[in-house]
Structures are given as C-alpha cells and as structure tokens.
Amino acid sequence: MNTQCPFCSVQCKMQITEERGAKDTRSSYTVAPLMNLASEGRLCIKGMNAYQHVLTSERIVNPLMKKDGRFVPISWEDAYDIITNKFQELQRSYGKHSIGVYGGGSLTNETAYLLGKFARVALQTKYIDYNGRFCMSAAASAGVKVFGLDRGLTNQLADIEKAECIILAGTNIAECQPTLMPYFTRAKEKGAVLIAIDPRETGTTRISNFHLRVKPGMDATLANGMLKVLLEEGLVDRTFVEQRTSGFEELRAHLDAIRMEDIVELTGVPAQQIRDAALAYGKASTGMVFTARGVEQQTDGHMAVRNFLNLVLLTGKIGKPGCGYGAVTGQGNGQGGREHGQKADQLPGYRLIENPEDRTYVAGVWGIEPDELPGKGVSAYEMMEKVVEQEIRALLVMGSNPIVSNPNANVVEDGLKKLELLVVVDFLMSETAQLADLVLPASAYLENTGTLTNLEGRVLLREAGRPAPGESRHDWRILCDLADRLGRGTYFQFTEAEEIFDELRLASRGGAADYYGITYERLRREEGVYWPCPELDHPGAKRLFETSFPLPGGKALLTAVENHLPKEQVDAQFPLYLTTGRVVTHYLTGVQTRRSYTLLAQDIESFMEIHPKTARAYNIEDATLVKLETRRGVIYVRSRLREEIREDTVFVPMHWGDTQNVNKITHDALDPTCRMPGFKVCAVNVSPLVSEPS
Structure with missing residues (x-):
C-alpha cells in the first residue's frame, strides 16, 4: 500500500508491503520510501517503523466504558446513548458551554474541520481548542501580525539551497524533521553560512558554521543584538524597508537605545559571536530564517518570532528566490x-469567529443563522483551567493526550478527574484515555483517507490502504454519528472524506487559507497543491509576498521588541534552567512511538542531559536515576552527562508520561498574545535519587 508518514510536518511518502508468512506465523513488512517533492524520497527511522504502532496488539478495537475502575467493551449504540444523554443533561443544567472539545494537530483536514463544526453547530459550545496551540500559535500569530498571513514556509523547500545564509533559531531539524537535512547540507556545500541558535549542541548545531548557545528564554534579546549590528553596520535594505514595511523609525530608536553589553549579559552569548552571525546574515544576498519550538514555546514567543521576522524584513530577504521565513511545523x-x-477564535479558511462578515459567510455554508454560532473560547491550557474550575463539566478529546502535553500536568490531571464525563477518541490507550469514562476506537493513518497540509503549505492526499480493525470507526464518522444523536444530523450528512473536503473548500473560499481550487482529483494528479489556491485552474501559491503583504498599504510591520526575562528565574532553591524538546526516535507524547518495538528499543526511557561540571556539583553520575523538582512537582529520569549543553541548563524530552512526564514540572505561564505556554524554560533543582552514604 502507498501511504505517507503520520508523524512530522514533512509528510514523507512510503510504500508498505506485507509478506504473509506460512500458516501460524506472523506477516512481515517491508517499508520503502517513495519519491515526492518534499522529502525527495527519504524516510527517517520514525517513518520506517510507523506501521508498527498501527499493527500492535494494543489497538483499541471496541468502544470501552470504565466500570468499577476497569474498562469493559460496550456497543457503539450504548456508547452514543451515554454520551448524548450526559451532554444534553449537562447543557440543560449548566448551559451550552459546559461541554468542551479538545482536538489535535495530527488529525486530517477533514476531521479538524468537522471537529470545529461539531463543537459550534452540534454542541453550540465556544470551548474548543487543540494541542497545536502548543506547537504553532506563537509563529502563527506573529505571521498574521507582521505579514498579514500565516503559512509555515513563505516559499518552497527547494529555495533552501539557494540561500547564502540560513538562521536556524530554536529548531533541531536533524532530530525533528531529519529528512529535510539534505536541503541544508547541500546549501552549505554551495557555500551557505548556517547559524544555529540553541542552548545545547544537537545534530543541527553540529553542521552549522555558528552555534549561538543562548540562555533559555533569551532568544528575542539575541535577535535584538543581531538587529543592532545590522543597523550600525549599514546592512539594512533601505529600498525594501521604505517601500514595503512600516514601523522602521520606532525600531531604529529602540535599537539605538539598547546596549550590546546588556544583551551579552542577558543571553550569555559573546558579543563577537553575535556580531559575526549578524554580519554573515546581513551581507548575504539571499537568506532564510527558520524558527521552531525553542523560540516559540516561551512566554514571549509571539514577540520573539516577530523579532526574527524583523531580521528578515530589515534585510529585504523575502518574496524572492532563496529568501523567506519558515516556522518549522x-x-x-x-x-x-x-x-x-x-x-478557539477561528472559523474555516483562517476566518475569525468574532468577525461579523466571517461569521455570516461560514454560517451560510453551514445552513445556520450567524447568531447561532458561539463566540470565541479560550486556549488549550485555559480550557484545562475551566475544567479545574468545573465551568467545563464534560470533555470530548480527539487525537490528543492533554494530560502529558499540557504544562503543570498535575493540575490538569486533577481537573480531568473532576469531569462528569470524559470521552476520548483514539486508537491507542493514552495516559488521558486511562482516565476516561468512555474510549471510542478510531481508525489509524493506514486506514483513514484524508488530506494533510505539510510545513510548506502544500496540501497532500493520504489514501486508506487497509480496513480498520474490529469495530473501529473513522473519527469523522464518529462526529457525524454523535451529531445525529444530538438532533443536528442534518448538518453532518457525509458518507466519505471527500464530501467533507468539498464542504471545507467552500467554507474556506475567499479566506486567507483558501482551499477552494484544490480537489481530490487534483491532489491525485499533482501530488500536492499549495494554498492559497482560489480557483480550480490556479497553480497554488508556491512563494508568498513577492510584491506586497496583505496588510494596510501592502506593507509588512516592523516592531520594537523589548528584552524579556522568563516568568520564572533561577534562585538558591531552584538554581538551574530546565528546557524541553524532542528526540529523533519519538513523537509528541510518545503514545504511538512507544508502541513501536523498534523505536522504543532506541530510547526506552526518558533522560536528563546535564553538563559534567554541573553534574559533579550536584553529585550526579552518568546513567543514574535523578530527581528533578520545580515549584509544580517532581519527576524521575536517568542522567546523561553531555559537555555540549550549557552549564546552567538541563534538558529533558517530552515523550514520556507518568513519573517521567516533564510537563508535571513545567511552568503554566502563558504568552499574553497567543497563549502559548512557556515550556522551554523554568527553574529546577536536580539531585541523585539515591545518595551514596557519607
């Protein structure tokens, strides 16, 4: 069967071949990459082994109800009865908004679209958000504010090797999107200068010409230092700035007022390194800037991204070959x-739920009155706070694991236990599903046809290659069934994914993310189509902002960004910085990759990276169990001594739950603009779990 990887935003294509064994022996599987425009026919270790979690014996294949603390199989009819009766009872007693809906960034476009419609039309609740809030909200909100539009890359991946200088800020592509690395290595072979910004050494920093080992949380300040050098050295594209941007005078006054000495102290990066990196980017005739979670998962993530966009705009490196910005999804x-x-604030096509024209248009597509649509809800973590406060009394979770992915996860767990009904739709038993009252079995990526949009903004079609096991149902089918039970089935008359996509096309038409010109037939013929694509004969926008920006006067917005300190500072009790991230063998909260025997064998448990000097100061030896404690709680992981990390910083990956769940101890402070949690920095104390007797 031909399919594509379910994991990262590259969406590599592959062919999986089953070889049936003799009687009473298991089938074996061969995975081969397929040529495609994004990964160029490459697969990483996760993609090669992704089929394993689909075929695991741990698949949920029946609806399950918790009875006396244990899950027992029940029929779909009984499951639907329990859900609809309880939802209706709660909404009669506490109002429409007593029900919350929590989605995921791995759902197909069809299901993501239908989940939003289900919340607002079937349940009429304002409380819907999703785990992508923790992934892209800082970059998305910054792109909308600065450029007037958010799309992962403003240009094609093919432009990377045309760039003479590339800034990789808070992104570890070598482990998170490894099939993209050849783009960067080829660029370097052609003479490009690579600048990596990261507190620790990674596979990405190792191929870079400059590694700016920034103190966690100080990325925006580092960008200020680079901007100051560009201004002082006359490396500003004056023509571009004058003709295509606004806000330059305010930015210049801000940069004139700040001192490089302060930037060096705040970031921990030497002045000469900042200067050399800025000169390399400023003098290059072409260049690109990439940001990811290292920059974005901060309490100033929105403004930090805007400061990196200042670098792009001041030098005029956008809207032409070899130039642009990329938020690495x-x-x-x-x-x-x-x-x-x-x-929480969106309607299809990137329309805004509080915009009267947008409400009217989408309501018309859905066949309801605009005033039937609820207003804006709250962000993902704030939904958890509503759960704790019991303003939300029942929750439908689809394709997400909030008990592991949310910050301050102990509080989230306490809140979920207060719910009168927790329903989880998934195909594997996550930590969140373990707490559920009902678990509904969904189909997996090999079984569920639908479209996905990769990091470039290229829409791809992934077709089903095998039937779903047992009584599993497609997630969109479950939503249609529930809508019918809730008396709103007339708005959910879909029999296949393509019908949902055709309605999505219409609902997005004229919006910022316009999919109207994209069809399944085109996707099969052309492999993928970039949005915006407003008409059937439109080729799709491969490069954005070539002549103007969709903002007043067609001009992008330059912004003065203040130096910002993280919400929580180190002190005598919690003397080290904790930062989090990913490893190459696992994905998100590990629910899928920890069910792959090949991937689990590579990294069977979580760990803490710590500098050897720091480890000695805290009596920590290599490969021993350690306790990490913050003001929120405690976790236990195994130590890994690494000279490549800052001496004031420790690193823990995010892929494990229970006592190894790093988000039990991360800070719950949110970015004031995009409501992104500050996952990437908090104050921590570390100690050996077992101390040697003195």
Missing part, C-alpha cells in the same frame, strides 16, 4: 489543523 498536520476551525 512540528505535528503532521500542524499547518492544516490550525486553519479550519480547531482554534
């Missing part, structure tokens, strides 16, 4: 998932 459909209605 993490989840498989992190791009499409945020375009069509899963976010």
